[in-house]
Every structure is written in C-alpha cells, then in structure tokens.
Amino acid sequence: MPKRPLDHRAGTATTSDLPAALAAPPSPDSPTPLLGGLTPSQFMRRYWQKKPLLIRGAIPDVAAPLSRDALFELATSEDAESRLVSHARGRWSLEHGPFDSDALPSVKRREWTLLVQGADLHDDRARALLDRFRFVPDARLDALMISYATDGGGVGPHFDSYDVFLLQVHGKRRWRISAQRDLTLKPGLPLKVLQHFEPEQEWLLEPGDMLYLPPHIAHDGIAQGECMTCSIGFRAPSANELIGQFLYYLAERGELAHSPAGERLYRDPRQSAVAHPAELPAAMIAELGAILARVKWTQRDLVSFLGSYLSEPKPQVVFDAPDRPLAEAAFIRRAQASGVRLDNKTALLYGARTYFINGEESALPRSRKWLCELADTRRIEGKRFVTLSTDESMTALLYEWYCAGWVRVGAFS
Numbered sequence: 001m002p003k004r005p006l007d008h009r010a011g012t013a014t015t016s017d018l019p020a021a022l023a024a025p026p027s028p029d030s031p032t033p034l035l036g037g038l039t040p041s042q043f044m045r046r047y048w049q050k051k052p053l054l055i056r057g058a059i060p061d062v063a064a065p066l067s068r069d070a071l072f073e074l075a076t077s078e079d080a081e082s083r084l085v086s087h088a089r090g091r092w093s094l095e096h097g098p099f100d101s102d103a104l105p106s107v108k109r110r111e112w113t114l115l116v117q118g119a120d121l122h123d124d125r126a127r128a129l130l131d132r133f134r135f136v137p138d139a140r141l142d143a144l145m146i147s148y149a150t151d152g153g154g155v156g157p158h159f160d161s162y163d164v165f166l167l168q169v170h171g172k173r174r175w176r177i178s179a180q181r182d183l184t185l186k187p188g189l190p191l192k193v194l195q196h197f198e199p200e201q202e203w204l205l206e207p208g209d210m211l212y213l214p215p216h217i218a219h220d221g222i223a224q225g226e227c228m229t230c231s232i233g234f235r236a237p238s239a240n241e242l243i244g245q246f247l248y249y250l251a252e253r254g255e256l257a258h259s260p261a262g263e264r265l266y267r268d269p270r271q272s273a274v275a276h277p278a279e280l281p282a283a284m285i286a287e288l289g290a291i292l293a294r295v296k297w298t299q300r301d302l303v304s305f306l307g308s309y310l311s312e313p314k315p316q317v318v319f320d321a322p323d324r325p326l327a328e329a330a331f332i333r334r335a336q337a338s339g340v341r342l343d344n345k346t347a348l349l350y351g352a353r354t355y356f357i358n359g360e361e362s363a364l365p366r367s368r369k370w371l372c373e374l375a376d377t378r379r380i381e382g383k384r385f386v387t388l389s390t391d392e393s394m395t396a397l398l399y400e401w402y403c404a405g406w407v408r409v410g411a412f413s
Contacts, residue, residue: 025134034058034210040135048136049163049214052177054203058210064146064169064228065119065126068107071148071228074116074123075099079316081117085155085191092156094190107226111152119230120144120344121317126230127344131378133165133232138349138375139310145231149173149223157197157220159183162236165212168205171227175211176202178218194218235310249305250297300353307356311347319345319358319405328399331409336386338410340398341379346406348375358406367391 026032028041035043036055047053066074075082075097082097084104088111105112119126120143130144142162146169147155157176166175176199184195197218204224205211213219215236221229268283313319326334342348349356350372355364365371370388374380380388389395401407 025132028135033060034132044135047212047214051214052217053212055210055212057208058167059132059208062167062169062208065123065129065144065230066146068148068226068228070123071114071116071119071146072104073101074119075104075114076101077122079318080119080122081316083115083117084112085115085153086112087152087154087156092189092191092193105150107150110150111154113147113149113153113155113223115145115147115155117145118143118314119146122344124344129167129230130232136234138347139306140234140236142233142235145233147229147231149227149229151223151225153223153227154221156191156193157199157218158192158194159216159218160213160233161215163212163214163234165210165232166205166221167210167230167232168207169228169230170207172204172206172224173221173227173229174202174204174224175219175221177211177213177220180218183216183218245309246297246302246305247295249309250295250301303351304354304361307349307351307354308359308361311349311356312359313345313347317345319343321403321405325403326409328396331399331402332389332395334409335380335382335398336389337382339380339382339385340374340402341408341410342374343406343408346401348378350375357401365393365397367394370394 026034026040029039031037031039034055036053036058038046043053074080076099078098080097082099084095084097084099086093086105104114120130121127126144126146130141133141176197178198178200180196180198180200182194182196182198186193186195197220199220203209203211266284266287268281271281271283274281325331347356347358348371350364350368353364354361355371355375356362367388370380370391371394373384398407402409
C-alpha cells in the first residue's frame with residue numbers, strides 16, 4: 001500500500017448519478033464518478049486486490065436504500081441475516097437475529113450497531129445499488145450489507161478476507177486503516193477484533209463517499225452520530241472449500257462411479273492378524289491414496305461445478321411465487337408492455353455451452369443471445385421482449401421461471 005492512497009473526487013455527473021433504481025453498471029472503459037473518474041478497467045488494473053482507494057462523491061446525493069425503520073423491520077424477518085453488536089464498558093457483545101420488534105436498543109443509546117446482510121435480496125433499491133458494481137463478475141459479487149450505528153458504534157478494528165466497498169449513505173463515519181502484518185485477534189471475544197491495531201491513515205466519510213479495501217487491510221469504522229453504511233462484499237471461497245465441494249459434486253453426480261476409482265470395494269486379501277486392532281492399517285491408507293490418484297475430471301466438470309455451486313441460493317433464501325400467476329398468454333402481453341427482470345434472489349450465470357440458474361444447470365438454447373442478455377443485464381425491456389416473444393421456447397422458459405418466482409414482470413418498484 002502506498003504511503004497515501006489516492007483520494008479521488010467525482011467529476012462531471014454521468015448516467016451513474018441517476019437514482020439507484022435507474023442506474024446501470026458502468027461499462028469497462030467509461031469513466032465513472034463511482035470510481036473517482038476512473039474507468040472500471042483502470043480500477044481493476046490499478047487497485048483491485050492491490051491497494052485501498054478513497055473516493056469522495058462516488059454517488060452524489062446518495063440516499064440509504066432502506067430507511068432506519070425499514071431496516072429494523074427487515075431485521076425481524078427469518079429470511080434476513082442480522083446481527084446486533086454492542087460495546088459498553090469496554091465489553092463487546094454479539095447477538096444474532098431475527099430480532100423481536102422491541103428487542104433493539106434505543107436509538108438514543110450510544111455504541112451499538114445493527115448489521116443486515118443480503119439487503120439486496122429483499123429490496124429493489126438495495127439490489128440496484130449492488131448492480132452498480134457488476135463490473136466485477138457475478139461469480140465474485142456476493143451481497144450488500146447495511147450497517148446502522150448510533151454515535152460511537154462500530155464492530156471494532158478487524159480485517160476481511162475479501163474485497164469490500166464501504167459506501168456512506170447516511171450520517172458520518174470515521175475510518176482508520178492499516179496495512180499491518182500483525183493480524184492477531186483478541187482472544188475470548190464474540191467478534192474478530194484485532195489485538196494490536198496500529199492505524200496508519202484515517203478519513204471522515206460523508207454521504208456519497210466510498211472506501212475500497214482489498215483483503216487483509218485492517219480497518220475500524222466509528223459512527224460520528226447516527227449513520228448508515230452500505231458494504232458491498234465479494235465471494236472469496238477458500239481452496240479447502242472449493243476442493244471439498246468439488247469432490248462432493250463429482251460423487252453426487254456419479255462421476256466418481258464412472259471413473260477408474262469407481263465404486264470399487266476395499267479388499268485386503270493379504271491383511272495379516274494384528275496385535276494393535278485400533279491402529280489404522282497401512283494398506284488402507286495406501287489404497288485411499290491410490291483411489292484419489294485415479295479420480296479424473298474434465299474442463300466441463302469444472303465449469304458445471306462452479307456454475308452450479310456459485311448460483312446456488314443461500315440456505316435462508318425462499319422464492320415467492322405469484323399467488324395468482326398470469327396465464328402464459330397474459331404473461332407475454334404484460335412482458336411486451338413492461339418487460340421482465342430477474343427476481344432479486346435469482347442468480348443466473350452462463351458458460352460456453354450451459355447456463356446455471358439458482359443451482360440448476362441446463363444446455364444453452366439456440367436463442368442463447370436472449371438468455372445471455374437477461375443474465376448480463378438482469379432484465380429485458382418491453383420493446384426487446386416483443387422481438388423475443390417470437391421464440392416460443394424462450395417465452396415458455398421465462399413463463400416457467402415466472403411461475404416459480406425466479407422472474408418478475410415489470411421494472412423495479
């Protein structure tokens with residue numbers, strides 16, 4: 001990290017200054033205030049996973065996606081991940097939601113924070129704000145978390161193992177950061193708080209300001225009065241997670257059964273009598289190594305696994321199918337008038353031959369351009385749908401997704 005990271009100020013307003021529900025992600029080579037006048041390509045090349053970047057006026061006239069009361073209400077839902085962090089008399093406490101409506105502390109009380117993860121799954125404005133960051137692949141984009149804090153509130157000095165954009169949407173928060181190598185945590189706490197935090201730089205962020213931090217940069221944010229911060233985080237699965245899930249995926253699909261490893265039963269015709277029956281047999285250990293060495297996979301297996309795994313909804317996600325779904329003909333007419341869009345909870349990815357929606361893999365249809373357009377833009381406008389509707393197989397597929405709650409008719413509400 002340089003001695004002083006850049007402090008960019010937004011320049012002339014562009015389409016990214018539109019209200020969140022109308023804004024589109026910037027194109028790779030278009031300068032944007034969101035990144036301090038840099039293009040996404042320049043940002044990814046110079047800063048992504050390399051060094052912090054402070055951006056003043058990233059989103060001018062920004063407003064919190066959810067009001068304080070709406071956020072508190074969302075924290076009562078079993079469909080949302082929420083946490084309450086308090087700091088009093090030098091002690092940290094952590095509680096997990098959902099919370100009863102009267103369980104949260106008074107907003108007049110100092111030093112407490114409510115964190116609601118995945119706000120984009122439940123609110124169109126939060127989803128639209130998250131979409132601004134889709135210059136990073138969807139396979140990496142995780143979720144938008146909203147942090148509400150009273151004066152002095154925070155979660156302590158810590159570090160994340162993933163990239164994060166910290167956007168101030170209400171009030172002020174003072175951030176201190178450090179590129180320190182000592183990431184030892186204080187023992188015995190319910191939170192991951194650094195034992196030795198040595199801040200190197202600090203800034204006061206106001207509404208519209210944003211701070212990008214790559215992984216393992218220590219940081220501490222303290223609310224200056226009541227404030228709200230949106231955290232845009234990115235998936236960073238560990239090698240252990242990917243390896244374990246990939247082998248499970250192969251076994252579940254029966255790929256191992258068709259490989260040389262197969263369902264071959266363990267045999268030990270030369271096993272001798274033992275004096276130590278609890279000791280693992282050396283022959284069995286060697287056989288396991290031989291089995292694993294015979295496991296084979298292809299590039300297609302890797303694509304199928306990643307697409308299915310990364311598009312799989314999180315455990316708490318529940319899709320809301322329409323109570324009274326339109327008939328297919330009525331669905332097509334409505335879509336021709338107002339378009340369709342993916343539900344906020346829907347993940348749609350694609351590869352060279354197949355696509356993945358909410359963990360399910362299928363072959364790309366002949367009219368792949370429509371499906372890829374829907375995946376990339378997360379919507380198809382009404383005029384475009386008029387052309388699309390000549391493809392009966394595509395309209396039938398979208399209608400099926402509509403009935404399942406994966407697709408919605410119309411624009412953002």
